[in-house]
Amino acid sequence: MGNDRTTDVATNPAPRARADGTAGVPEQGTSLWGDALYRLRRNRLARFGLAFSILVTVVSFIGPYCTPYSYDATDLVYGAQSPSPEHWCGTDTLGRDVLTRILYGGRISLTVGFLATAVSLVIGVLYGAVSGYLGGKLDAVMMRAVDILYALPFTVFVILLTVAFGQDLRLLFLAIGAVSWLTMARIVRGQVLFVRRQEYVEAAVALGLGTPRIILRHVIPNVLGPVIVYATLTVPAVMLLEAALSFLGLGVQPPMSSWGVLIKEGAEKMDIYPWLLIWPAAVFSLTLFSLNFLGDGLRDALDPQGARD
Amino acid sequence: MLLDVDNLRTYFHSRHGTVRAVDGVSFSLGAGETLGVVGESGCGKSVMCMSLLGLIPQPPGRIESGRARFGGVDLLACSASELRAVRGCRISMVFQDPMTSLNPYLRVSTQVVEPLLYHKGLSQPAALEQAIAALDAVGIPDAARRIHAYPYEFSGGMRQRVMIAMALVTRPEILIADEPTTALDVTVQAQILERVRTMQRELGTAMILVTHDLGVVAGVCDRILVMYAGRIVESGTVRAVFGTPAHPYTAALQKSIPALHRKGDPLYTIGGQPPDLRREIAGCAFAERCEFAVECCQRPVELRPLTAEHWTACTRRLAGDITLPGAGTTSR
Numbered sequence: 001m002g003n004d005r006t007t008d009v010a011t012n013p014a015p016r017a018r019a020d021g022t023a024g025v026p027e028q029g030t031s032l033w034g035d036a037l038y039r040l041r042r043n044r045l046a047r048f049g050l051a052f053s054i055l056v057t058v059v060s061f062i063g064p065y066c067t068p069y070s071y072d073a074t075d076l077v078y079g080a081q082s083p084s085p086e087h088w089c090g091t092d093t094l095g096r097d098v099l100t101r102i103l104y105g106g107r108i109s110l111t112v113g114f115l116a117t118a119v120s121l122v123i124g125v126l127y128g129a130v131s132g133y134l135g136g137k138l139d140a141v142m143m144r145a146v147d148i149l150y151a152l153p154f155t156v157f158v159i160l161l162t163v164a165f166g167q168d169l170r171l172l173f174l175a176i177g178a179v180s181w182l183t184m185a186r187i188v189r190g191q192v193l194f195v196r197r198q199e200y201v202e203a204a205v206a207l208g209l210g211t212p213r214i215i216l217r218h219v220i221p222n223v224l225g226p227v228i229v230y231a232t233l234t235v236p237a238v239m240l241l242e243a244a245l246s247f248l249g250l251g252v253q254p255p256m257s258s259w260g261v262l263i264k265e266g267a268e269k270m271d272i273y274p275w276l277l278i279w280p281a282a283v284f285s286l287t288l289f290s291l292n293f294l295g296d297g298l299r300d301a302l303d304p305q306g307a308r309d
Numbered sequence: 310m311l312l313d314v315d316n317l318r319t320y321f322h323s324r325h326g327t328v329r330a331v332d333g334v335s336f337s338l339g340a341g342e343t344l345g346v347v348g349e350s351g352c353g354k355s356v357m358c359m360s361l362l363g364l365i366p367q368p369p370g371r372i373e374s375g376r377a378r379f380g381g382v383d384l385l386a387c388s389a390s391e392l393r394a395v396r397g398c399r400i401s402m403v404f405q406d407p408m409t410s411l412n413p414y415l416r417v418s419t420q421v422v423e424p425l426l427y428h429k430g431l432s433q434p435a436a437l438e439q440a441i442a443a444l445d446a447v448g449i450p451d452a453a454r455r456i457h458a459y460p461y462e463f464s465g466g467m468r469q470r471v472m473i474a475m476a477l478v479t480r481p482e483i484l485i486a487d488e489p490t491t492a493l494d495v496t497v498q499a500q501i502l503e504r505v506r507t508m509q510r511e512l513g514t515a516m517i518l519v520t521h522d523l524g525v526v527a528g529v530c531d532r533i534l535v536m537y538a539g540r541i542v543e544s545g546t547v548r549a550v551f552g553t554p555a556h557p558y559t560a561a562l563q564k565s566i567p568a569l570h571r572k573g574d575p576l577y578t579i580g581g582q583p584p585d586l587r588r589e590i591a592g593c594a595f596a597e598r599c600e601f602a603v604e605c606c607q608r609p610v611e612l613r614p615l616t617a618e619h620w621t622a623c624t625r626r627l628a629g630d631i632t633l634p635g636a637g638t639t640s641r
Binding site: 031032033198199200202203204205206207208209210213217218221222 | 362364392393394395396397398401402404406409410411412413414415416423424427428459461472475
């Protein structure tokens with residue numbers, strides 16, 4: 001990676017005498033991460049994706065404090081109003097402000113998405129790296145454990161959990177977190193199998209470094225590219241999962257809202273009060289789109305050989 | 310002696326049989342000495358070096374027997390933590406390909422400083438200062454600024470200098486250089502070897518130099534081990550081994566150097582292939598390619614002294630049956 005940018009320091013020792021002759025060359029070379037960031041910034045869709053994701057996140061977390069309504073305040077007099085200056089996205093059949101509920105739901109949906117991804121990132125990367133780097137019998141045992149967890153049908157798993165422990169938002173986090181790290185562990189292990197055969201890892205062993213240090217400093221940074229891409233794509237996948245569970249009535253329970261709950265409620269009444277479905281669905285789809293754009297952009301940025309240009 | 314290796318055997322147990330990559334190698338290395346290890350590809354040179362530092366992947370590899378005494382510890386039998394304390398601190402290694410031996414995601418400074426932080430317990434600023442001095446010593450211009458660059462910003466020759474600086478920064482007692490200049494072009498090769506020699510003299514480091522370039526050995530080393538099929542077939546001072554080779558294999562290797570041929574003559578090659586190391590070889594491993602081979606070469610051979618500083622594993626030469634042409638007689 002990056003060999004095409006090799007600069008021979010022997011022939012250009014002075015910082016300002018580089019071949020391209022540009023003035024103000026940075027004193028320190030850019031890292032491969034810096035390069036990737038540069039390529040990401042040039043990708044318009046990815047930039048849009050990043051901006052929109054940040055916007056939605058910020059608005060969802062701050063928004064509910066700014067709207068004059070509470071997410072569960074019912075007002076039967078104003079039940080099921082179409083969008084108006086008072087209620088920008090209208091109200092639902094119980095007179096609750098849809099905009100407030102979308103923002104509030106976004107909080108839960110995004111929290112589920114990011115939290116589950118963070119869990120899968122930490123567990124998956126460590127598990128996969130240890131399994132792949134140490135190899136042998138340990139690797140076989142660890143990966144068979146992953147296979148077994150994989151074999152659990154997710155919906156049945158969640159239903160069992162809710163039956164056993166009752167409806168609880170924390171259970172939802174737990175269930176999604178427990179499932180989403182599996183693929184991450186497999187991806188990381190595959191990458192590590194390749195990286196650990198690289199000479200710089202062997203050189204690190206020859207330097208006398210301990211195994212934890214080698215895994216953390218030399219192996220993991222070299223597998224982070226695909227990991228970041230996969231993590232970015234995990235966020236929307238998990239949000240979709242949460243929406244699906246909520247839609248089935250297994251996830252977030254009313255009066256709490258999440259995008260899945262709102263879409264479910266909207267879908268029940270879409271022929272009479274279409275705005276109940278249109279607004280949450282639009283926000284949800286746009287968010288998923290932008291996260292996916294961001295993920296695609298990151299993949300192109302981190303893998304310059306695979307990029308089209 | 311600084312390092313004393315006795316009867317080292319490293320075998321690889323594969324599905325297709327046991328490969329005897331290193332088969333009973335004994336040698337010793339004195340402080341500050343430079344030992345050259347030469348031989349064809351696949352004759353066990355690298356495996357021998359890796360075995361000393363415990364870098365053989367196990368399985369499939371296994372060290373079947375042997376001792377390597379280094380300052381009171383047996384490198385082949387000591388615990389993992391004892392070995393880690395030796396690796397990169399008292400014995401360092403430089404690998405063949407500088408393009409792949411540096412971690413592409415870490416700055417050079419991070420990597421050169423690492424052994425100092427880890428082994429010597431230095432503080433970051435002190436270690437950085439020493440690292441810059443080390444890069445300076447291997448001939449990297451503007452080291453204080455360059456050290457913060459990433460590996461991709463260095464050319465192959467410069468990266469190999471970085472690797473050497475990294476290996477020598479802890480002032481090890483032994484440097485194992487596994488074909489350090491094979492991947493570099495000829496002009497850079499000479500510069501780098503010269504730097505290594507200078508540093509070696511300054512620090513008093515002993516070196517094991519693995520190479521298949523006989524010219525490099527002649528220029529740099531004090532003593533030579535000639536390896537064939539996982540065994541040492543000849544050892545001695547550079548002068549003795551090159552002046553009067555005492556094993557047909559060494560003589561044949563010498564004859565294969567293109568520079569020693571008259572222009573226009575067909576180049577000399579050793580006929581046949583190195584033996585399959587999965588097969589048990591009872592007698593002299595070189596016998597089937599040797600022009601002097603007779604029946605007695607099928608009997609077990611061992612390395613025996615010809616003179617105090619010149620050992621050979623050729624039975625016929627030991628018996629005085631044959632005389633081999635030295636470097637002096639093959640040149641024009």
